[in-house]
Structures are given as structure tokens and as C-alpha cells.
Amino acid sequence: MSSRVCKTCGGSDIDVDQARGSAVCTGCGSVLEDNIIVSEVQFVEGSGGVSSAVGQFVSADGPVKAPLLGSGFHTSVGKESRAQTLQSGKRQIQQLGSQLQLNQHCLDTAFNFFKLVVSKHLTRGRKTEHVIAACLYLVCRTEGTPHMLLDLSDLLQVNVYILGKTFLLLARELCINAPAIDPCLYIPRFAHMLEFGMKTHEVSMTALRLVQRMKRDWMHTGRRPSGLCGAALLVAARMHKFRRSVRDVISVVKVCQTTLRKRLTEFEDTPTSQLTIDEFMKVDLEQECDPPSFTAGQHKAKMQQLEQELARKLDEVEGEISCYKDEIETELEKSRPKLRGIYAAYSKEINPEDDEVLSSLSEHEEVEDTDFHATTEHLTQDFLSQVIQEEKGQGRKTVNDDVRVQEEGPEEEVEPQEEAGPQHQVAPLAIILGNLPSAASLSLQETFQTFDKAEAGGSPDDEQSESGELDLNGIDDQEIDKYILNDKEVQVKTELWMKQNAEYLQEQKEKEERINKEKEQGTYKEKKKKTYKKREQIQASTASEAIEKMLEKKKISSKINYDVLRDLNCGTGSPSRSSDEPPNTTTSQKRLNRRRCRKSSEANQDLAANTCIMGKRFRRLISSTPKKKKLASSVENTVTMATAAAAEPADSDTHSTPQAAPNPVEVEEEEEEVEVEEECVSALQLVGDYGCEVEEEDVF
Amino acid sequence: MDSSNDEALDIIVTNVVATFRTRCHLNLRTIALEGTNVIYKPEVGKVLMKLRKPKITASIWSSGKIICTGATSEDEAKLGARRLARCLQKLGFKVRFSAFKVVNVLAVCSMPFAIHLIDFTKNNRPIASYEPELHPAATYRIKHLKATIQVFSTGSLTVTGPNVQNVATAVEQAYPLLFECRKPLCK
Numbered sequence: 001m002s003s004r005v006c007k008t009c010g011g012s013d014i015d016v017d018q019a020r021g022s023a024v025c026t027g028c029g030s031v032l033e034d035n036i037i038v039s040e041v042q043f044v045e046g047s048g049g050v051s052s053a054v055g056q057f058v059s060a061d062g063p064v065k066a067p068l069l070g071s072g073f074h075t076s077v078g079k080e081s082r083a084q085t086l087q088s089g090k091r092q093i094q095q096l097g098s099q100l101q102l103n104q105h106c107l108d109t110a111f112n113f114f115k116l117v118v119s120k121h122l123t124r125g126r127k128t129e130h131v132i133a134a135c136l137y138l139v140c141r142t143e144g145t146p147h148m149l150l151d152l153s154d155l156l157q158v159n160v161y162i163l164g165k166t167f168l169l170l171a172r173e174l175c176i177n178a179p180a181i182d183p184c185l186y187i188p189r190f191a192h193m194l195e196f197g198m199k200t201h202e203v204s205m206t207a208l209r210l211v212q213r214m215k216r217d218w219m220h221t222g223r224r225p226s227g228l229c230g231a232a233l234l235v236a237a238r239m240h241k242f243r244r245s246v247r248d249v250i251s252v253v254k255v256c257q258t259t260l261r262k263r264l265t266e267f268e269d270t271p272t273s274q275l276t277i278d279e280f281m282k283v284d285l286e287q288e289c290d291p292p293s294f295t296a297g298q299h300k301a302k303m304q305q306l307e308q309e310l311a312r313k314l315d316e317v318e319g320e321i322s323c324y325k326d327e328i329e330t331e332l333e334k335s336r337p338k339l340r341g342i343y344a345a346y347s348k349e350i351n352p353e354d355d356e357v358l359s360s361l362s363e364h365e366e367v368e369d370t371d372f373h374a375t376t377e378h379l380t381q382d383f384l385s386q387v388i389q390e391e392k393g394q395g396r397k398t399v400n401d402d403v404r405v406q407e408e409g410p411e412e413e414v415e416p417q418e419e420a421g422p423q424h425q426v427a428p429l430a431i432i433l434g435n436l437p438s439a440a441s442l443s444l445q446e447t448f449q450t451f452d453k454a455e456a457g458g459s460p461d462d463e464q465s466e467s468g469e470l471d472l473n474g475i476d477d478q479e480i481d482k483y484i485l486n487d488k489e490v491q492v493k494t495e496l497w498m499k500q501n502a503e504y505l506q507e508q509k510e511k512e513e514r515i516n517k518e519k520e521q522g523t524y525k526e527k528k529k530k531t532y533k534k535r536e537q538i539q540a541s542t543a544s545e546a547i548e549k550m551l552e553k554k555k556i557s558s559k560i561n562y563d564v565l566r567d568l569n570c571g572t573g574s575p576s577r578s579s580d581e582p583p584n585t586t587t588s589q590k591r592l593n594r595r596r597c598r599k600s601s602e603a604n605q606d607l608a609a610n611t612c613i614m615g616k617r618f619r620r621l622i623s624s625t626p627k628k629k630k631l632a633s634s635v636e637n638t639v640t641m642a643t644a645a646a647a648e649p650a651d652s653d654t655h656s657t658p659q660a661a662p663n664p665v666e667v668e669e670e671e672e673e674v675e676v677e678e679e680c681v682s683a684l685q686l687v688g689d690y691g692c693e694v695e696e697e698d699v700f
Numbered sequence: 701m702d703s704s705n706d707e708a709l710d711i712i713v714t715n716v717v718a719t720f721r722t723r724c725h726l727n728l729r730t731i732a733l734e735g736t737n738v739i740y741k742p743e744v745g746k747v748l749m750k751l752r753k754p755k756i757t758a759s760i761w762s763s764g765k766i767i768c769t770g771a772t773s774e775d776e777a778k779l780g781a782r783r784l785a786r787c788l789q790k791l792g793f794k795v796r797f798s799a800f801k802v803v804n805v806l807a808v809c810s811m812p813f814a815i816h817l818i819d820f821t822k823n824n825r826p827i828a829s830y831e832p833e834l835h836p837a838a839t840y841r842i843k844h845l846k847a848t849i850q851v852f853s854t855g856s857l858t859v860t861g862p863n864v865q866n867v868a869t870a871v872e873q874a875y876p877l878l879f880e881c882r883k884p885l886c887k
Contacts, residue, residue, distance in 0.1 A: 149833050164834040177825050180818050181832060218883070221817045221853035222836030288883075291814055294854040479753065480787050483736050494733050497740070504742055 006030060082118070089114045092132045099155055100136070100147055110139045116174055126166060129156055134167040141178035146189040148226060150254050183211050183225035183232075190229055193252045199240055207236035209281070217270045218291040219263070227255045231263035239277050266292040544568055711871055713864060715770060715806040718777040722764040722785060723796040731760065734791055749787075754780040760788075767803075774802050774864060804860060807867045811855035811875075813882040820851065820881040840877075842870050849874050855882075 005012050011027030018040065023033035042054045090111050097107040113135040117123055123131050133152045140147040149167070153160040171178055191204040210232040214220055220228055230253035237244040246260055253260075267273055270289050272280065289295075485493060498505065540546035547568070728747045732740035739748040747760045756770040756777070766784065771777035781800055789795045817838045821830040828851075830838035837850040837858070847861035847870035857874070861867040 161834060164831060168829060168831060168834075172826070172829070175826060180821065180830060218814065218853070220832075222832060224833055226833075291853050293852075294814060297854065477786070477790075480783060480790060483751075483787050484790055485734055485736055490734050497733060501740075501742065 004032070006032065085118055085123075086115060089118070089128065089132060092128065093136065096132060096136055096152075096155065100140075100151065102136070102139070102145065102147075106136075106139045106143055106145070109142075110135045113138055113170075113174065113176075117170060120173060122170065122173055130158065130163060130166045131170070133158070133163050134170045137163070137167050138171060138174075138176060138178060141181070142176065144179070144185060146185045148186070148254075150226070181225050183215075183220060183228045184208055186225060186229045187211065187233070190233055190252050194233060194237070194244060194248065196237070196240075196242060199242075203233070203236045203240050203242070206239055206281075207232040210235055213270075213272050213284075214267065217267075217272070217289040219266055219270075219289075221291060222293070223263075224255065224259075226253050227259045227263055229253060230255055230260050231267060234260070234264070235267070269295075709809055709811070709871065709875070711807050711809045711859070711868060713772055713805060713807045713867070715804075716772065716774055716777045716802060717767065717769045717804040717806075718771070718774075718781060718800060718802045719765065719767050720781050720785075720800040721798050722766065722788065722793070723798055724764055724794050726760060726762050726764055726788065726793055728760070728762050731788070731791060735787070749784065751780055751783055751787075753783065756780040756784075758784050774805070777802060802863055804862065805864050805867050807859045807864075807871075809857040809859065809871055811857065811878060811882075813879075813884055814855050815851055815853055815878055816881045816883055817851065817853050820878065823881065824877060840874060842873060845870050845873075851878065 004014060006014065006025035006027060008030045009025060009028035011025055013026045014023050014032060015026050016023045016033075016036065018036075021034070021036040022031055023036060024031050043051045044054050045051050093107055093110050093114065097110065102110075110132075114132065117131060117135065133156055137147070137149055137152055139145075149160055149163055153163050156163075170176075187204050187207050191200050191207065196203045207229070211220075211228055214228055214232065230249045233253070234244060234246065234249050237249075246257055250257055250260055269292070271287060272285055275283065275285075540549055547565070551565075728740060728742075728745070731747050731749070732738050735749060737750040737752075741748070745762065749758045749760060750756070751758070754771055754776040756768050758769075758780075759767045766781070768777055768781050768784065771780055778800060782797060785795050785797045817830050821828045821838050824840065827842070828838055828840045835850075837852045840849040840851060841847075842849070845861060845866045847859060847866050849870055850858040851874075852858075857871065859867045859870055861870055
């Protein structure tokens with residue numbers, strides 16, 4: 001405080017007494033200041049000896065205008081809804097942020113994000129908790145603090161994926177590009193938690209090197225950074241001769257054992273793991289590895305391929321064995337002694353069958369059995385010949401020839417086609433099926449054809465879908481019948497179902513009984529479904545009319561500059577209309593609302609109705625802003641006029657009766673009292689009362 | 701077109717979701733009791749019916765709205781839907797087949813190279829997002845096609861879109877961007 005000069009004597013020695021709040025010149029004794037505003041805190045003793053500070057807390061970013069004492073009551077005391085939201089949000093941010101040990105700058109940034117979110121209406125339908133957490137995490141990411149989403153979800157006991165969803169949405173809507181998480185950020189934090197004492201720094205550095213190596217080996221993409229850190233720290237700890245078990249690490253890092261073990265095994269697979277500790281600290285290998293999931297996938301593919309090859313080779317070997325078997329059998333036959341006499345007759349019967357079975361192909365009358373045999377043989381021989389072909393190429397036709405010698409009949413047709421044709425396995429099947437004259441193949445082909453037809457019949461459906469007709473093209477009715485159970489099955493199923501769902505059915509019955517009982521008693525209250533009344537369309541001929549109507553329908557905000565609005569409406573509004581209200585107490589109020597009276601009672605009725613509706617709001621307006629009374633009332637009038645013009649009498653009737661009854665009009669007075677008027681008696685009556693009294697001069 | 705030199709990329713459609721309406725009220729209990737391959741869920745209020753021929757699963761609501769999932773092509777979805785409607789018709793409901801619409805198509809595709817997700821996200825900032833704590837893949841959303849591509853670091857892609865054409869276009873659009881951030885595989 002600059003010492004001033006006394007006006008009377010010119011002395012600069014001024015004594016400021018804080019207690020009395022006065023500044024006195026010590027030279028001449030003249031009082032320079034009285035009632036100095038002090039910025040000290042004063043204490044007052046309350047009941048029970050409790051001393052409390054005197055004064056009110058005023059928030060830095062609260063409502064722009066302070067609530068005026070003695071007047072001005074909105075529905076929410078002191079503040080608007082938006083300000084309240086922001087205030088509670090700020091409080092929650094402070095609370096949560098302090099638990100995370102974030103500094104004030106971060107908390108302020110988080111609050112700014114929150115303000116943005118609220119202004120973009122992104123809080124609708126979301127829990128404030130989630131939104132706050134997402135804002136905080138956004139700040140953590142942009143600042144690069146070592147906080148994980150998991151920490152936040154731990155504090156709030158919320159599923160981390162839900163938080164993540166909210167976070168992603170906010171980041172997208174606010175166009176904030178959060179930089180990607182670097183696992184290196186977490187190392188110091190986890191190292192500290194693992195308590196390495198003096199060597200924490202060294203262990204961290206080693207772990208950092210490990211993480212960087214992992215990054216280059218493509219172990220980090222798509223993985224949680226905490227898992228990598230855990231693995232790196234474990235290895236680093238061991239390198240520095242600290243005994244940290246897997247369990248210690250996972251309790252700090254918050255991943256599970258399996259994950260950690262997997263990371264370690266993956267790291268083991270990289271060439272870096274082969275280096276010794278010293279080598280690792282000095283040398284950096286050039287080679288980079290593939291991502292582990294890719295190598296795993298490739299491994300699987302290789303295994304599958306190997307298996308296939310093995311199977312093929314087995315078949316091949318089997319084929320060869322059967323060849324040899326056949327040859328041996330034929331040789332044996334030849335060398336078997338011929339039976340003479342009666343036995344010859346018997347053997348002849350047996351022999352043909354044996355021959356058939358052995359030779360494994362024939363042209364039989366009985367189609368099914370031999371067809372089966374034939375097809376199986378076909379397939380194995382096909383496999384064989386294919387494999388042989390693939391491996392030894394066209395040159396090795398001798399084997400094929402051998403195979404062919406054993407076969408007769410229809411196969412010969414098949415073979416030449418095969419050798420020339422494609423290597424696909426589907427083709428031989430088709431060929432076989434085509435050649436074999438069996439009923440099975442015929443019906444199979446039929447179904448294939450119907451299937452093709454069905455797909456082709458898709459396009460004519462477009463026209464039919466308009467009419468809703470069902471196109472039956474390609475739908476096999478028989479097959480669909482299979483989907484429907486017959487009567488007996490239905491019975492069985494009904495029984496089963498009833499048994500299974502007995503509880504549910506019981507519940508339903510009880511509920512119905514309950515409802516019926518309540519209906520009888522007359523206490524049945526149907527659970528009202530929340531039906532949102534459809535907003536009426538505003539019928540207006542000009543833009544200004546529309547604005548007025550909108551104003552009347554919506555809650556009127558104190559932030560609208562009525563000056564400007566009035567100027568906009570100067571075309572339509574004429575400031576003198578009568579409006580009625582229930583009997584007032586203060587003359588000032590009366591003067592406010594007196595207008596020249598209207599001619600038609602109908603119009604009065606309208607007005608009455610409208611003012612009843614809006615009386616509440618206009619009272620507020622009028623009394624809260626004494627300077628703006630004129631404006632408010634003029635707005636009111638223009639609005640009422642507009643509504644009167646637009647609304648039909650019938651409409652207003654319905655309005656007035658419900659509105660008249662429960663309309664407690666608040667009469668605000670200068671002394672801050674609120675007088676609640678019980679029931680506007682009836683609009684017409686009121687108007688009647690005032691019809692003659694209104695003829696008074698305007699006070700303004 | 702694909703800007704690939706040797707092979708064309710195989711885009712395999714694995715799932716097609718379609719909806720249609722029967723324009724009539726359905727009694728779920730009747731369907732549940734008289735149909736095979738049917739699961740009734742009274743708490744939710746729907747019936748699940750599975751068809752074998754085009755392998756699809758349909759959710760049937762009593763209002764007559766039906767959602768078909770599991771088909772491998774758009775035509776198959778339509779065929780399955782019609783089969784289903786025919787089945788319901790046979791059960792005795794006055795079914796009309798209307799408002800058939802394919803709602804979602806899911807396809808997978810595999811790139812012959814690995815992708816550096818962090819670079820990819822950095823280059824395509826607002827469109828691509830990558831959150832390793834939540835999901836191992838980077839998500840790339842193409843707004844005008846209404847398609848979403850999930851990119852994994854191994855180079856495999858999962859694409860979802862409103863129809864097969866969009867899905868193919870999405871892959872074609874994304875290919876050059878992925879190609880930039882590739883990492884040739886060692887083996």
C-alpha cells in the first residue's frame with residue numbers, strides 16, 4: 001500500500017489501523033480514510049465455542065452477475081443449471097485428480113476439457129463419473145504422465161473398457177490427438193514401486209534398454225504396454241541380482257501371470273536373448289524380428305502342411321502295399337493246388353466271389369455294394385496317381401500303367417482324363433459321379449442344379465418384394481417341411497418346454513393375478529410409460545413471431561438481451577395491451593401491469609390464459625430486473641398479442657382451465673418475500689375485475 | 701487396382717447380417733413348440749431359429765421383424781431369409797416378405813506384410829485410432845463409405861461395412877496407406 005500524503009499538513013506519516021479500518025495522519029491527526037476494506041480474515045465465535053471465519057465463498061467462474069439480495073429468485077437458488085454442472089464437475093475432478101497426484105495445471109486442463117464436453121452436449125446419457133475419468137485420462141495422455149486407464153478404473157471400480165469407450169469418443173469429438181503410449185513412460189513408476197533401493201535408477205535404465213529392444217523386435221504392437229514393462233523389469237531385476245518373483249511384478253504391473261510368462265518366452269525367442277548381460281549392454285543387434293503372433297501363425301500353417309504331406313505319404317505307402325498284396329495273392333492263386341472232384345464244384349462257387357473281392361472291380365448287377373467299393377477304390381487310386389504324378393512327373397507312367405492293369409471297366413475312361421486334367425480333387429469326384437450310373441449321383445446332381453437355380457432366381461424377387469409376396473422359387477418345400485414337427489413331436493416338446501420354463505410361467509401368472517386384484521380394488525396404477533409429448537409445431541408467419549412464440553414456450557433465460565430482441569420485433573409489437581393478473585398488493589406492480597384494456601372479452605380470455613401460463617415467468621423477469629421491466633413487459637405484451645392472434649379460443653380454453661387451477665403466481669416484492677397466490681379463480685372473473693380498472697395512465 | 705504386384709488380395713466375406721419384415725404378428729410360442737432347431741427366449745422376447753442349408757441363424761420377434769445372421773454372401777442371406785419366411789408360412793402365419801435389407805457385411809483380408817501400427821496411426825491421425833490398452837488393433841473408420849477397418853500388426857484386416865461393394869472399396873482405399881507403413885516380413 002503506497003503511503004500517501006496528508007492533504008492538510010503534507011506529512012507522509014500515516015497510521016493505518018486495521019482493526020478500526022481507518023487511516024489517520026500522525027502529524028495533524030486528520031482522518032484520511034474511514035472504513036478501509038481489509039483483506040484479512042476475521043473470526044467469529046459461534047455456539048459451543050467454535051470459531052468460524054466470516055465471509056462468503058465466491059467462486060472464480062460462477063455466475064457472472066452476483067445474485068442480488070432481496071430480489072431475483074430463479075428456480076435453482078443462485079445459479080443456473082449449466083453453472084451447477086460445471087461446478088460439480090470441477091469438484092469431482094479435483095477429488096479424483098488429487099487421488100492420482102496430478103498437479104494443479106493438469107487439473108485445470110482437465111476442467112477445460114470438461115467445459116468443452118459439456119458445451120458439446122456429450123455428457124448426455126453418460127455418467128458424469130465416466131466423463132470426468134475420461135477427461136482426466138485425456139490430460140494424462142497429452143501431458144505424458146505415467147497413469148494408466150487401469151488406475152482410473154481401479155479408483156472408480158468401473159470396467160476399463162467402458163471407460164475406454166468414453167475416452168475414445170471424447171478424444172474423437174474434441175479432435176484431440178492423444179499421443180501413443182510409450183511403455184518407457186511406465187518404467188520409472190513401476191521400478192519405484194518394486195523398491196530397488198539405491199539401484200533403482202540402474203535397474204530402470206536396463207529395463208528401458210530391454211523395452212527398446214522389444215520394440216525393435218516388434219513385440220510391442222498390439223500389446224498392453226504394462227505387460228512389456230513387467231517382463232522387462234523382471235529381467236532387469238534378475239540381471240542386477242535382485243530377487244523379484246513373477247508374483248511381485250504382476251501385483252505392481254497389473255497383468256496376469258500367463259501374460260508375463262508369454263512375454264518372457266517371446267523375448268526368449270528373439271536372438272537378443274542369447275547375449276550375455278555385458279554384451280547386451282554394449283551391443284545392439286541389427287536384425288529385427290517378426291511380430292510373435294505372425295510367427296505363431298506361420299508355425300501353425302507349417303504344421304498343417306506337414307500333416308497333410310504325411311497323410312499323403314501314408315496313403316501312398318498304403319497304395320504300394322496293397323499293390324504288393326494283390327500281386328502276392330495272384331501268385332498264391334496260381335500256385336494253389338487245383339481241387340478235383342466234388343470239391344471242384346464247391347470251390348468254383350467260392351472262387352468267383354473271392355476273385356471279385358480281390359480284384360476289387362467288376363461290372364456287377366448289384367449296383368450299390370460294388371458301387372461303394374468302386375468309388376472308394378477310385379478315390380484311393382486317384383490319390384495315388386495324383387501323388388505319383390506330382391512327385392515324378394509325366395515320365396513315370398509305368399506305375400500308372402501298373403495300376404491300370406489291375407483295373408477294368410469304367411476306370412479306364414477315368415484315367416486318361418485324369419492325367420490330362422487339373423490337379424484339383426473336385427474334378428475327379430465329378431468325373432466319377434458323372435460316370436457311375438448310380439441313383440445317388442443323379443439325385444445329388446439334381447440338388448446342385450436346384451441350388452444354382454435358386455441363386456439365379458434372386459433378381460425377380462425385387463419386384464415381388466414390393467408387394468410383400470414371397471417368391472417360392474428355389475425353395476425346396478420338402479426340406480422345409482422337415483423343419484416343422486408333427487403333432488406327436490409337438491406334444492412332447494410342449495411338455496418339455498413347460499417343464500423347463502415353469503418358473504417363468506409361474507411369474508407371469510402371479511403378475512397377472514396381482515394386476516387383476518389391484519384392478520378390482522381400484523388401486524391399479526398402470527405403470528405410466530414415459531410418453532414424451534410431441535412438441536407442437538410453431539405456426540408463425542414471420543421470423544419475429546416465431547421467435548416470440550419460441551420464447552414463450554421455452555424457459556426464458558436471463559442471458560437474452562431483450563433490448564436487441566425488442567428492436568427485432570419492432571414491426572409486430574405495440575407496447576400497449578392489457579394483461580390481467582390476480583389481485584396485487586404493491587402498487588408498483590400494479591402500475592407495471594396496467595395497460596389499456598382490450599375490447600373483446602374473448603381476447604381478454606386469451607390473454608388471461610396466456611398470462612396465467614406465463615405469469616410465473618414474467619413475474620420473475622419483471623421483478624428481477626427493475627431496469628428492464630419495461631422491456632420485459634413489452635416482450636410479454638408482444639408475445640401475448642402474438643399468441644392471442646394465433647391461438648384459437650378453444651385452445652385457450654383448454655389451456656386456461658388446467659392452468660388456472662394450479663397456477664401459483666409468485667408475486668415478488670422488493671422485500672424479498674414471495675407471496676404465493678392460491679388458484680387464479682377463473683380467468684374471466686379476473687378479467688372482469690380488471691376490465692374497468694385498467695384505464696389508468698401508463699406510469700412509464 | 702490393388703497396387704499389388706504379384707497376387708491379388710483375397711477378401712473373404714465371413715458374415716452377412718440382414719433384416720426383413722413379415723408384416724404380420726407372430727406367436728412366438730407356436731413357433732417355439734412346432735419348429736425344430738428353435739430356441740425360445742421369453743425374457744428377451746425372441747425366438748432363435750437355425751437353418752442348415754444356408755447356414756444361418758435368425759432372431760424372430762413377435763412384431764414380425766427378423767434378423768438373419770451367419771450367411772456368407774448377400775445372395776445366400778436372401779435365400780435363407782426366404783426359406784425362413786416359407787417355413788413360417790407353413791406354420792400357419794400369413795407371412796409376407798418385405799423390406800429385405802442387408803445391414804452389415806464382415807470380411808477378413810490378409811496383407812503380405814506386417815504393419816507398424818503406431819506410424820499408421822500417426823499418419824492418419826483423426827481417422828485412425830489405436831489404443832493398445834483396450835484393443836490390439838488400430839481402427840480406421842471411413843466415414844463416407846460407412847466402413848470400419850481393424851488393422852492388426854501382423855497384416856490381417858477385418859472390415860465391416862453395409863454391403864460387399866463398400867467393403868471392397870474400403871480395402872482398396874486403405875491399401876496404399878498400409879503399404880506405406882509396412883515392414884517386410886523376415887521369413
